[in-house]
Amino acid sequence: MSKPRTRIQQRNSEAILDAALEVFSQHGFRGATLDQIAEVAGLSKPNLLYYYPSKEAIHVALLSGLLDTWLDPLREMDPAGEPVEELLAYVRRKLELSRDFPRESRLFANEILQGAPRIQEAIEGDLRTLVQEKAAVLTRWMDEGRIARVHPVHLIFSIWALTQHYADFDVQVHAVLGPAEPDPYPEAHLYLETVFRRLLAV
Structure with a gap:
């Protein structure tokens, strides 16, 4: 049985992971x-x-913690909730992740762009299972006539793309918006809510 880490060891380990991020x-x-x-x-x-x-051990440690962070907003979608509001809440949570954890988002994006060699098993396992579970919920809501019928998995992909863009392309976002809009997130939230309300309306 390994000994618990001292405060200094814990601090150094956290400093390494933060630096690596x-x-x-x-x-x-x-x-x-x-x-x-x-x-x-x-x-x-x-x-x-x-x-x-x-280097690989550090990278795997970061990605292992990150995947749970990335899955939590989707896990929180309540099958018993009001469909449009549940989806808009998911969009908001994903946008908040991009705002609050931009480095983590870029780390995940870089891993995927390289073919996901260190998290392939996780995205084919936990991530895929969760997406399929929530896609079934979305399909049920569509069958009940509570949201418009669209491809449920591509709907989730669209949410990922439209929210994570603000972290992964942060430099481009700020360059295009310029100093007149130093914080893109309030307007992004309003825009995305409008887009998805219209998309989901029946």
Whole structure:
């Protein structure tokens, strides 16, 4: 049985993961190095390797925690709730994730763009199962005439695309909007609510 970590060990481990998140979200897995992560964490490379034996081990630790964070908003969609409001709440939660966790969003996007070598099993397992479960709920709501009939999985894909864009393309969003709109999220929320209310109306 392993010993519990001391406060210093816990602090160093968290510093490594936070530094790795910064480096991976900027450079991707291939472009990131252990030297970069150690420098951002304020630790020596040997000290970093005491906690994590490889760059891959750090990346897997980050992605494992991230996947749960990414799935939670969809899990919260209540099958017994009012369909349009449940979907709009999901859109809002996803947009809030992009606002509050942009580095995590870019880390996930980079992993997917590389073919998901470290989370393929998870996206074919937990993620796919959850999407199928919620797609069945959406289909039932459509069959009951409570929301417009659209492809349920592509509806979920659209929500992902329209919300995660604000994190994954943050530089482009701010460059195009300019200084007149330094915070895109209030208007993005209003726009997306309008889009999905109209899409789902029966």
